[in-house]
Amino acid sequence: MGEPTSSEPRSSARSTNVRPGTSPVTMASRGFDTYRRLGCSGCHEPSSSVHAPELRGLYGRTVHLRDGRTLAADEAYIRDSILLPKRDVVAGYEPIMPSFQGQATEGDILELIAWMKSP
Numbered sequence: 001m002g003e004p005t006s007s008e009p010r011s012s013a014r015s016t017n018v019r020p021g022t023s024p025v026t027m028a029s030r031g032f033d034t035y036r037r038l039g040c041s042g043c044h045e046p047s048s049s050v051h052a053p054e055l056r057g058l059y060g061r062t063v064h065l066r067d068g069r070t071l072a073a074d075e076a077y078i079r080d081s082i083l084l085p086k087r088d089v090v091a092g093y094e095p096i097m098p099s100f101q102g103q104a105t106e107g108d109i110l111e112l113i114a115w116m117k118s119p
């Protein structure tokens with residue numbers, strides 16, 4: 001009795017002795033769930049009908065903004081893009097992204113960034 005046998009259909013994420021939330025891999029896969037849960041995927045998935053940049057692997061990429069500035073996608077930039085999307089608008093896209101201030105928690109943002117860091 002008490003053997004915690006999981007009957008979850010997806011056994012790919014079997015827990016090792018890494019504590020949840022501390023491993024970059026776990027953070028990234030949670031980030032992907034968060035991306036879908038908050039509705040980011042509705043615009044950002046390449047299959048979406050909305051024209052929005054792909055976010056997977058964004059971290060570290062060079063981004064060209066509408067106003068002519070060029071910057072590297074670091075954590076501060078990604079955070080601002082989620083909370084203050086009108087501030088840095090990517091060249092070639094419309095500023096249609098809503099702010100997720102009050103919707104995305106600090107934990108959500110850290111998970112999203114971990115996911116964007118993963119290849």
Ligand code: HEC
Nearest residue numbers: 038039040043051052053063081088089090093094095097
């Ligand atoms: C209504 C559609 C829409 C939704 C929903 C949306 N976005 Fe966006 N997002 C865009 C568009 C369009 C751009 C490009 C224009 C801009 O920079 O605002 C963008 C830009 C970004 C950028 C900058 C991308 C780059 O290439 O530099 C990040 C980061 C981002 N979004 C993250 C998110 C996250 C995380 C969520 C969910 C919490 C989300 N977005 C939800 C439409 C959306």
